[in-house]
Amino acid sequence: MTEESAHEGGAAERAIATDGGEPTDGADDESVVRRDRFSGGPARSFLSSLAADRRIFAADLEVDRAHTVMLAEQGIIGEDVAGEILTALDAIEVDGHGSLPDGEDVHEAIETAVIERIGAEGGKMHTARSRNDEVAACIRYRLREDVLEAIETTLALRESLIDVADDHRETIMPGYTHLQPAQPTTVAHWALAYEGAVRRDTERLLEAYARINESPLGGAAFAGTTFDIDRERTADLLGFEGVVENSMDAASSRDFLLETTQALSTHATTLSGLAEDVIIFANRGFVDLADDYSSTSSIMPQKKNPDTLELVRAVAGDAAGDVQGLTTTLKGLPRAYNRDLQRATTHAWETVDAVTEASEVAAGAVATADWNEETLAAEAGAGFSTATGVADLLAANGLPFRTAHELVAIAAEGGADYDALEAAAQEVLGESLEAHVEREAVEAALDPVESVASRDSQGGPAPEAVAPQLEAARESLATDADDLAALTDALEAAHERLRSEVNGYV
Numbered sequence: 001m002t003e004e005s006a007h008e009g010g011a012a013e014r015a016i017a018t019d020g021g022e023p024t025d026g027a028d029d030e031s032v033v034r035r036d037r038f039s040g041g042p043a044r045s046f047l048s049s050l051a052a053d054r055r056i057f058a059a060d061l062e063v064d065r066a067h068t069v070m071l072a073e074q075g076i077i078g079e080d081v082a083g084e085i086l087t088a089l090d091a092i093e094v095d096g097h098g099s100l101p102d103g104e105d106v107h108e109a110i111e112t113a114v115i116e117r118i119g120a121e122g123g124k125m126h127t128a129r130s131r132n133d134e135v136a137a138c139i140r141y142r143l144r145e146d147v148l149e150a151i152e153t154t155l156a157l158r159e160s161l162i163d164v165a166d167d168h169r170e171t172i173m174p175g176y177t178h179l180q181p182a183q184p185t186t187v188a189h190w191a192l193a194y195e196g197a198v199r200r201d202t203e204r205l206l207e208a209y210a211r212i213n214e215s216p217l218g219g220a221a222f223a224g225t226t227f228d229i230d231r232e233r234t235a236d237l238l239g240f241e242g243v244v245e246n247s248m249d250a251a252s253s254r255d256f257l258l259e260t261t262q263a264l265s266t267h268a269t270t271l272s273g274l275a276e277d278v279i280i281f282a283n284r285g286f287v288d289l290a291d292d293y294s295s296t297s298s299i300m301p302q303k304k305n306p307d308t309l310e311l312v313r314a315v316a317g318d319a320a321g322d323v324q325g326l327t328t329t330l331k332g333l334p335r336a337y338n339r340d341l342q343r344a345t346t347h348a349w350e351t352v353d354a355v356t357e358a359s360e361v362a363a364g365a366v367a368t369a370d371w372n373e374e375t376l377a378a379e380a381g382a383g384f385s386t387a388t389g390v391a392d393l394l395a396a397n398g399l400p401f402r403t404a405h406e407l408v409a410i411a412a413e414g415g416a417d418y419d420a421l422e423a424a425a426q427e428v429l430g431e432s433l434e435a436h437v438e439r440e441a442v443e444a445a446l447d448p449v450e451s452v453a454s455r456d457s458q459g460g461p462a463p464e465a466v467a468p469q470l471e472a473a474r475e476s477l478a479t480d481a482d483d484l485a486a487l488t489d490a491l492e493a494a495h496e497r498l499r500s501e502v503n504g505y506v
Helices: 003-017 043-047 052-073 079-095 106-118 120-126 131-167 187-212 231-237 247-252 255-283 307-330 341-368 373-379 387-396 401-414 418-428 439-446 448-454 463-503
Strands: 172-177 180-186
Touching: 052 079, 052 106, 052 120, 052 131, 052 231, 052 463, 079 106, 079 120, 106 120, 106 131, 131 187, 131 247, 131 255, 131 341, 131 463, 172 187, 172 373, 172 448, 180 187, 180 387, 180 448, 187 255, 187 463, 231 463, 255 307, 255 341, 307 341, 387 401, 387 439, 401 418, 418 439, 439 448
Parallel strands: none
Antiparallel strands: 172 180
16 A cells, blocks of 8 residues: 555545544544544645535545445455445435535545444445545536536537528628628628537547546555555446556546536637627627626616626636646645645636526527528628629639729729719729620629628638538537437446445445
8 A cells, every 4th residue: 555545545544443443523623634633724624625625525425435335345354344434325315515514625524434334344435545546537527517518519509500590591691800891791600610610629528538537546556556446446336437547647647627618618719709799789789688698787778788798708817726726736736646736727617607608698699689681681791891702703804803902992082882883993994894894793792781692712701602511510529429428328337337336335
């Protein structure tokens, strides 16, 4: 047994023995890990993560159960002892996190609670492990569930965007670059642009999940254990796809936290852009947000403010800050375990909670928004947004594109209509525009609806170009939804498998 494993695994027996064989009293600020030597001083509360560990309370109980079952199957502890430990864990789960005795963390508190219930034999649950591999397993166990929930919200957002695109294939709207009128497009084209970005966010989270879903349990403090444990068995009971092979890596690595937080931050950045667009569109009368996703002023009764989307926009800053905080905490840490890691996890929890909620709100806001088609159509040609289409037409009829560009730019200053184009042609070409292209074709290019219809290249805004984009989006959404369901079912099956094994002892 490693030094730290021996300290943590054998402390229970020593703590009980010093008190005549009876469980220690939490009021004495002594526990299975602290012992009398480490029981006092103002640093106790500073060291403790017990309150924050409420989040991994259920995960810790499952990890304890899997480890105890494995110890019994390997003959490391007796089946009768395993049964007592597992029964105590069930009772502790019923009583809840709030009933735990004082401790440095939830792992110690649960072990203390088991010992208080069944005596010194309860300390055998910690044989062949350290709090180092234990907490790493608990974090991964809980984070898996959180990431699956985050993925589910990305799917809901993509579904909302696809529905908007399907409903508005021919709803023209102004398109912008640098927030200046650029070219007419459609609401469908805009919505699918964000669907593509959120789709990649989903992919990143699924990839992060795969690396979270590996078991560090059995790495002990960092150097493994002398006991004949079965790491693959505990991984299977907990629903992990495999193990983190190297025991030092298993106990100390937190790159999975950083990768997940980064993926969530990227999604938050996508959400922020989406929120900004909708806020601007609402300001210009292009879209009306549902009342459920709006607020009003405390003093100005006419106001309808896009408050929820402003908060969605702000979450990107919080997430980016957590990426930086986590990166800084992890930077330069020596292998193996360091207590700094206790503060690293908070960044991931904060980010996954905030981004998941923001994603859910964005999905609802998009799904319930009302697009003002008349206003959009009236603004689609503003700022001579069809100019590029006219230049393309002239280039298609033999003019060098740069010459066409110059001609249309001059026309933009003179009125942005056919007469202005004709005057510009006389200035630039020294001849009528009709020497190169028919008037009907030019007037069609000036029409925002015709301009959009002409942009039928792959990925473009023309309705016939949007159709395959919609089909691909739906197919990808269905595939990712199936993958999410399979991952969720796998975790549920593992939970039932572990419960079945536990029931064989209790």
